[in-house]
Amino acid sequence: xxxxxxxxxxxxxxxxxxxxxxxxxxxxxxxxxxxxxxxxxxxxxxxxxxxxxxxxxxxxxxxxxxxxxxxxxxxxxxxxxxxxxxxxxxxxxxxxxxxxxxxxxxxxxxxxxxx
Amino acid sequence: xxxxxxxxxxxxxxxxxxxxxxxxxxxxxxxxxxxxxxxxxxxxxxxxxxxxxxxxxxxxxxxxxxxxxxxxxxxxxxxxxxxxxxxxxxxxxxxxxxxxxxxxxxxxxxxxxxx
DNA sequence: AAGCGATATGTTTGTGTTGACACAACCTTT
DNA sequence: AAAGGTTGTGTCAACACAAACATATCGCTT
Numbered sequence: 529x530x531x532x533x534x535x536x537x538x539x540x541x542x543x544x545x546x547x548x549x550x551x552x553x554x555x556x557x558x559x560x561x562x563x564x565x566x567x568x569x570x571x572x573x574x575x576x577x578x579x580x581x582x583x584x585x586x587x588x589x590x591x592x593x594x595x596x597x598x599x600x601x602x603x604x605x606x607x608x609x610x611x612x613x614x615x616x617x618x619x620x621x622x623x624x625x626x627x628x629x630x631x632x633x634x635x636x637x638x639x640x641x642x643x
Numbered sequence: 644x645x646x647x648x649x650x651x652x653x654x655x656x657x658x659x660x661x662x663x664x665x666x667x668x669x670x671x672x673x674x675x676x677x678x679x680x681x682x683x684x685x686x687x688x689x690x691x692x693x694x695x696x697x698x699x700x701x702x703x704x705x706x707x708x709x710x711x712x713x714x715x716x717x718x719x720x721x722x723x724x725x726x727x728x729x730x731x732x733x734x735x736x737x738x739x740x741x742x743x744x745x746x747x748x749x750x751x752x753x754x755x756x757x758x
Numbered sequence: 759a760a761g762c763g764a765t766a767t768g769t770t771t772g773t774g775t776t777g778a779c780a781c782a783a784c785c786t787t788t
Numbered sequence: 789a790a791a792g793g794t795t796g797t798g799t800c801a802a803c804a805c806a807a808a809c810a811t812a813t814c815g816c817t818t
Binding site: 577578580581584601602603604605606607608 | 776777778779783785787
């Protein structure tokens, strides 16, 4: 407790006023990977998870949010692709902003309290 | 996303530098309940969980922390009791301080970003 | 000595979430 | 039309974690 070898960790997520979870770290990470890779499949591989699993999580988020987060296309030259909708992009950006901001603050506060 | 009906939620916990989890919200809540009720059993009931379950979690925490968090006594006038060690009390107090502090900040930042 | 209430554990049951398999649909390229 | 790569979806096993059940011990009170 005394030594400064403590690290604070936090997980943040957003809920609507009914208390229902909307999205958090995991979801945002998935969206970022899709944005970067251009397809659900490639994104899943890059995060070390299966396509089925990621697809299921995406479905949940879209159900909860109520708006589509991806523009999906199957077939075509590369077999298919998925790109983020503008709303999804904003979500990712704002969440990361919030998270980073909060994390910096957390470390300061943590330092103040445990010293 | 536009409307201000979003609530930010967060869970914080502390880790040692090896990345091992030490304790967080759940553990602190348990300790507080024991402090208030004076026994593991009563605390468990007050939180709607079983004695066995709470006991197991306490054991884990003490293993991870390395120091005892409770002074336990079995038998006696009331059948037994458990009280927090000074270290445990400090843990609870500081964690709650950290948490409250951080939560206020979170809402401010959240408001700034989603407006 | 018997009883009560709390601690201390082992064992089992249940449950919810994740991962692996399997296969259909789709569309472009060759 | 056959192939390749992706999306879309059902299903079933596996594993982790929580709840329930079952005893044993302990020490004060009556």
